[in-house]
Amino acid sequence: xxxVEIHNVQKSYGTLKALHGVSIxxxxxxxxxxxxxxxxxxxxxxxxxxxxxxISGGTIRxxxxxxxxLPPKDRDIAMVFQxxxxxxxxxxxxxxxxxxxxxxxxxxxxxxxxxRAARIxxxxxxxxxxxxxxxxxxxxxxxxxxAIVRDPKVFLFDxxxxxxxxxxxxxxxxxxxxxxxxxxxxxxxxxxDQVEAMTMADKIVVMRDGVVEQVGAPLALYDSPVNMFVAxxxxxxxxxxxxxxxxxxxxxxxxxxxxxxxPAPELVGRRAVYGVRPEHIGxxxxxxxxxxxxxxxxxxxTYLVVRLAGQEVTCVARDRLDVRAGHMxxxxxxxxxxxxxxPQSGRRL
Amino acid sequence: MALTFWRRSSVFAKTTTxxxxxxxxxxxxxxxxxxxxxxxxxxxxxxxxxxxxxxxFDNFREILANELAMYSLAVTALFxxxxxxxxxxxxxxxxxxxxxxxxxxxISQVVLLWPAIVAPVVVSxxxxxxxxxxxxxxxxxxxxxxxxTQDWLGTEAGAIVAIIIVDVWHWTPVAFLMLYTALCAxxxxxxxxxxxxxxxxxxxxxxxxxxxxxxxxxxTVFIRAIMGVKAFDxxxxxxxxxxxxxxxxxxLHIRDVFFDQLNYGYGSAFSVLLVALMSLAIxxxxxxxxxxxxxxxxxxREVEA
Ligand SMILES: Nc1ncnc2c1ncn2[C@@H]1O[C@H](COP(=O)(O)OP(=O)(O)O)[C@@H](O)[C@H]1O
Ligand SMILES: [Mg+2]
Numbered sequence: 001x002x003x004v005e006i007h008n009v010q011k012s013y014g015t016l017k018a019l020h021g022v023s024i025x026x027x028x029x030x031x032x033x034x035x036x037x038x039x040x041x042x043x044x045x046x047x048x049x050x051x052x053x054x055i056s057g058g059t060i061r062x063x064x065x066x067x068x069x070l071p072p073k074d075r076d077i078a079m080v081f082q083x084x085x086x087x088x089x090x091x092x093x094x095x096x097x098x099x100x101x102x103x104x105x106x107x108x109x110x111x112x113x114x115x116r117a118a119r120i121x122x123x124x125x126x127x128x129x130x131x132x133x134x135x136x137x138x139x140x141x142x143x144x145x146x147a148i149v150r151d152p153k154v155f156l157f158d159x160x161x162x163x164x165x166x167x168x169x170x171x172x173x174x175x176x177x178x179x180x181x182x183x184x185x186x187x188x189x190x191x192x193d194q195v196e197a198m199t200m201a202d203k204i205v206v207m208r209d210g211v212v213e214q215v216g217a218p219l220a221l222y223d224s225p226v227n228m229f230v231a232x233x234x235x236x237x238x239x240x241x242x243x244x245x246x247x248x249x250x251x252x253x254x255x256x257x258x259x260x261x262x263p264a265p266e267l268v269g270r271r272a273v274y275g276v277r278p279e280h281i282g283x284x285x286x287x288x289x290x291x292x293x294x295x296x297x298x299x300x301x302t303y304l305v306v307r308l309a310g311q312e313v314t315c316v317a318r319d320r321l322d323v324r325a326g327h328m329x330x331x332x333x334x335x336x337x338x339x340x341x342x343p344q345s346g347r348r349l
Numbered sequence: 350m351a352l353t354f355w356r357r358s359s360v361f362a363k364t365t366t367x368x369x370x371x372x373x374x375x376x377x378x379x380x381x382x383x384x385x386x387x388x389x390x391x392x393x394x395x396x397x398x399x400x401x402x403x404x405x406f407d408n409f410r411e412i413l414a415n416e417l418a419m420y421s422l423a424v425t426a427l428f429x430x431x432x433x434x435x436x437x438x439x440x441x442x443x444x445x446x447x448x449x450x451x452x453x454x455x456i457s458q459v460v461l462l463w464p465a466i467v468a469p470v471v472v473s474x475x476x477x478x479x480x481x482x483x484x485x486x487x488x489x490x491x492x493x494x495x496x497x498t499q500d501w502l503g504t505e506a507g508a509i510v511a512i513i514i515v516d517v518w519h520w521t522p523v524a525f526l527m528l529y530t531a532l533c534a535x536x537x538x539x540x541x542x543x544x545x546x547x548x549x550x551x552x553x554x555x556x557x558x559x560x561x562x563x564x565x566x567x568x569t570v571f572i573r574a575i576m577g578v579k580a581f582d583x584x585x586x587x588x589x590x591x592x593x594x595x596x597x598x599x600x601l602h603i604r605d606v607f608f609d610q611l612n613y614g615y616g617s618a619f620s621v622l623l624v625a626l627m628s629l630a631i632x633x634x635x636x637x638x639x640x641x642x643x644x645x646x647x648x649x650r651e652v653e654a
Binding site: 050051052071072073077078079081083085086087088089098099102103146150156 | 536538539542543544546547548549552561563
């Protein structure tokens with residue numbers, strides 16, 4: 001177990017700059033997810049932690065030791081790859097015991113550790129199989145088993161669930177989380193799926209284009225995103241954005257007046273973006289009128305896409321609604337849960 | 350219907366491979382039948398015509414009694430084992446080195462492949478010049494570092510070592526190319542996983558790269574062994590089987606009896622014997638592999654996933 005400190009880390013591939021000075025502090029035993037759209041540099045950062053990619057600038061410390069120049073084998077980290085990267089010529093047991101074998105661990109001890117890990121991951125009956133004889137989910141478990149057998153300082157996961165079907169993904173998510181609770185090993189988990197990030201992490205790092213946009217606990221990011229990017233990335237369905245002007249009696253978007261808790265006096269009269277999450281829009285008897293464009297019932301909830309002030313807005317209804325496209329509904333956004341952003345910089349006002 | 354579709358497609362498959370089969374059976378089978386027939390006959394040419402006489406196993410008995418024939422089998426076995434081992438090991442080492450040096454790999458590929466493109470006649474010429482006792486580079490080199498020089502192609506052991514070196518020089522590039530190609534196809538993530546698991550460079554090679562290359566290594570051994578048994582032209586030009594017949598590979602012996610002694614029956618019998626021996630060797634190899642099949646090195650079959 002160990003803390004990880006990433007300080008002003010940069011990465012260039014020739015002229016392309018993949019990371020522009022990333023700093024993240026990860027405490028001992030913490031579960032941190034790196035989340036962001038594809039190509040934002042998550043894998044690059046993770047591979048730099050692992051020692052698979054050279055560090056172009058800045059420092060990385062694992063357990064207080066600078067590891068910039070250390071090869072992967074001396075960092076005591078375990079990585080789980082997106083495509084599992086199992087050794088095809090070794091059985092499940094050999095795959096899981098490989099790291100211990102390299103350390104010249106006693107055969108019986110290896111066997112004991114492998115069997116213990118196999119029990120945790122429900123792989124007991126598969127130990128003598130080869131990777132090609134396993135399903136995707138089973139391979140995923142072997143990849144995790146290979147990591148936990150070693151009892152490393154840090155676990156690194158690079159989108160480990162993205163090759164699994166939706167149902168398996170949900171169950172593996174819970175399994176990884178409970179595994180972390182049980183072992184308490186510091187974990188850095190990369191994903192592009194914000195739901196995975198929200199449900200698993202102690203702390204989320206939102207990245208975009210090689211820059212950290214915000215770091216915080218999942219609900220902190222949900223409640224107070226620092227900019228429109230984070231606001232739109234965290235939460236599903238995504239936050240609605242409406243442009244308009246701040247007035248002292250509400251927010252004027254086109255000819256529609258939206259509710260707003262008393263704004264700071266210096267903001268009045270300013271152009272801004274009004275952000276409201278779908279789940280914070282009430283649908284009922286009063287409020288502003290909007291025309292329904294699409295109705296998407298999911299069973300538990302119903303998503304409505306409506307037209308409001310010439311812009312599309314998504315809202316969620318808990319109750320079953322008897323509405324169809326073309327109907328009019330009345331919306332009342334919760335004034336206490338409105339986010340205001342600067343239209344140019346996207347920053348929170 | 351599924352059934353008719355299957356039938357039709359299998360008929361299609363059969364008819365499309367038919368011309369190929371006819372060609373193989375026609376060309377290969379016919380000439381083979383001819384050779385086997387000749388192996389069991391006494392043949393003479395009288396008035397420009399072959400005269401056939403059934404000979405039973407006479408030709409084979411003659412081979413077994415012929416010391417030079419037995420010697421040629423032994424020296425060929427030595428030659429094949431030595432060239433296969435040396436060229437596959439060298440090819441593997443080169444492939445591993447070249448793949449590691451990202452910067453040099455283009456140029457080293459070209460340089461390393463160069464010997465394979467050179468025609469055997471030229472190869473022999475180059476090596477005659479290198480090995481020549483008086484003007485040869487090798488002896489000059491040995492002389493400058495004060496090691497004993499020798500007439501390489503003039504002594505029996507020297508000539509055997511020389512043809513092995515020449516063959517390895519000439520055909521290691523083929524082994525290199527096959528292994529290098531296979532190495533480039535090895536899953537990079539598995540190698541990275543091994544590094545994260547704590548493997549150093551040597552352990553990555555020993556536990557990951559070589560096992561994953563095993564199908565390619567076996568294929569290369571196989572091809573190089575066949576090339577070794579068939580090796581002819583450079584040796585013919587370099588030593589012509591001498592000195593004292595020390596480098597009489599089977600191919601040289603067969604050529605000798607066929608074209609110089611005009612002993613067609615004996616030559617054919619020797620060819621048949623050679624094929625039988627090679628089949629036996631391959632069969633034995635496959636049996637060993639089968640018995641050791643606790644580790645199916647089927648990295649190539651992994652690709653589906
Ligand atoms: N080996 C490489 N050479 C050049 N550019 C690379 C290389 N690896 C990644 N990149 C670039 O770096 C950026 C970040 O990539 P990556 O870390 O893989 O993104 P993510 O994992 O967040 O999807 C991308 O723009 C990608 O094109
Ligand atoms: Mg990635």
